[in-house]
Amino acid sequence: MMLGDVLQEFVERCNANPRLTAMNRDWTRDVAILATDTGEIFWIQSAEGQLSAGAGAKSGADLEIRADGDVLAAIFSGQMAPTEPYNQGDLLVHGSQDDLLRLDVITLMIWGE
Amino acid sequence: MIQLNGAPVQVERLGTDGSLQRAMELLRSLDGKVDAIGLGGIDRWLVVDGERFAIADAEKLVAAVTKTPVLDGTGLKAVWEPRVIDALLSRRIIDPADPVLMVSALDRFGIADAFYRLGFPTVAGDLIFTAHLDYPILSRAELVRLGKHLLPEMVKRPFSELYPIGAEQDVLSDERYRRYFDAARIIAGDFHLIRRYWPDQLADKVIITNTTTAADVEAVRARSAKWLITTTPEIDGRSFGTNVMEAAVVAVSGVTPDHPEWAKTVEDIDIGFGAVWLRP
Numbered sequence: 001m002m003l004g005d006v007l008q009e010f011v012e013r014c015n016a017n018p019r020l021t022a023m024n025r026d027w028t029r030d031v032a033i034l035a036t037d038t039g040e041i042f043w044i045q046s047a048e049g050q051l052s053a054g055a056g057a058k059s060g061a062d063l064e065i066r067a068d069g070d071v072l073a074a075i076f077s078g079q080m081a082p083t084e085p086y087n088q089g090d091l092l093v094h095g096s097q098d099d100l101l102r103l104d105v106i107t108l109m110i111w112g113e
Numbered sequence: 114m115i116q117l118n119g120a121p122v123q124v125e126r127l128g129t130d131g132s133l134q135r136a137m138e139l140l141r142s143l144d145g146k147v148d149a150i151g152l153g154g155i156d157r158w159l160v161v162d163g164e165r166f167a168i169a170d171a172e173k174l175v176a177a178v179t180k181t182p183v184l185d186g187t188g189l190k191a192v193w194e195p196r197v198i199d200a201l202l203s204r205r206i207i208d209p210a211d212p213v214l215m216v217s218a219l220d221r222f223g224i225a226d227a228f229y230r231l232g233f234p235t236v237a238g239d240l241i242f243t244a245h246l247d248y249p250i251l252s253r254a255e256l257v258r259l260g261k262h263l264l265p266e267m268v269k270r271p272f273s274e275l276y277p278i279g280a281e282q283d284v285l286s287d288e289r290y291r292r293y294f295d296a297a298r299i300i301a302g303d304f305h306l307i308r309r310y311w312p313d314q315l316a317d318k319v320i321i322t323n324t325t326t327a328a329d330v331e332a333v334r335a336r337s338a339k340w341l342i343t344t345t346p347e348i349d350g351r352s353f354g355t356n357v358m359e360a361a362v363v364a365v366s367g368v369t370p371d372h373p374e375w376a377k378t379v380e381d382i383d384i385g386f387g388a389v390w391l392r393p
Contacts, residue, residue: 023247083267097274104262
């Protein structure tokens with residue numbers, strides 16, 4: 001599945017989970033996602049408990065995530081915990097650790113192990 | 114000096130104000146000179162459903178010690194603390210209908226497991242109180258799933274990112290998660306976390322924790338709580354951490370938590386627990 005499709009399914013599944021929308025109700029963020037090998041850029045926006053996603057750049061992102069496209073797809077499809085490539089240096093994050101953990105929890109809750 | 118099983122144990126508390134480097138030097142200086150070392154302020158392991166995750170910072174500390182057993186309380190948390198819950202139930206201090214808030218359960222899986230096993234409606238607040246993710250964990254299965262997913266990588270990070278240490282422990286009091294305290298009758302877990310987030314009223318609630326001082330008892334009393342239960346006994350006005358009592362048990366018995374006789378040893382020594390009735 002292409003990274004854009006993965007992100008779209010990620011936000012749809014998150015928005016369909018009432019406990020996750022409750023968790024995110026006060027989480028207002030713009031997240032930039034950059035695939036370092038292909039140069040693709042995507043965004044995820046969180047506002048009032050709902051996520052949305054799209055292609056392209058958004059200025060002033062609160063959280064910026066950079067990795068190879070297959071790593072990003074693996075993370076957002078729940079096949080890999082983001083902390084694993086983060087600790088190995090394969091995932092670069094500009095922003096807060098708590099935001100990264102939140103994305104990890106979301107992927108776990110919507111995809112399971 | 115405390116007494117365990119009729120044997121005197123000299124206990125000395127030495128702090129390093131959150132400095133891992135100073136802690137390492139201190140541990141090295143004590144190695145081979147004391148019967149057991151209780152590692153406080155940091156866990157050596159987190160244990161979830163029988164699976165043990167070593168905390169990297171603690172491993173670095175312990176590497177400095179080659180002769181003396183180093184204990185972090187994990188063995189007492191697994192074996193002794195669930196027995197305290199059973200005892201409170203049999204004394205009718207708590208009831209399985211009581212809603213429970215465990216401010217953190219991954220560092221006290223034994224108690225959380227006991228609450229879930231006995232049918233208490235239990236919220237584990239690990240994500241809420243340690244990561245500010247407002248996601249209450251509502252079942253044992255969910256706790257195990259989250260723990261086994263998150264801990265393998267999280268334990269590699271600096272311990273200060275996982276838990277307040279040193280002066281951070283004195284930060285008071287953030288009420289943003291008050292509703293979880295209000296909804297519970299039993300508040301259980303690490304006292305530093307409880308104190309950091311508790312509201313000004315805990316009327317008729319039961320607090321189950323340890324590592325409390327006389328001043329902490331008064332702070333709990335001022336919030337109108339009904340019971341303060343400490344999973345280790347009160348000695349000279351304070352309840353020691355599980356690491357201290359575990360080290361004391363090892364010092365008098367010579368049996369360490371990885372020994373097959375550990376559970377029986379703890380049961381035989383019966384360290385007791387503290388129960389302060391604060392108001393009728």
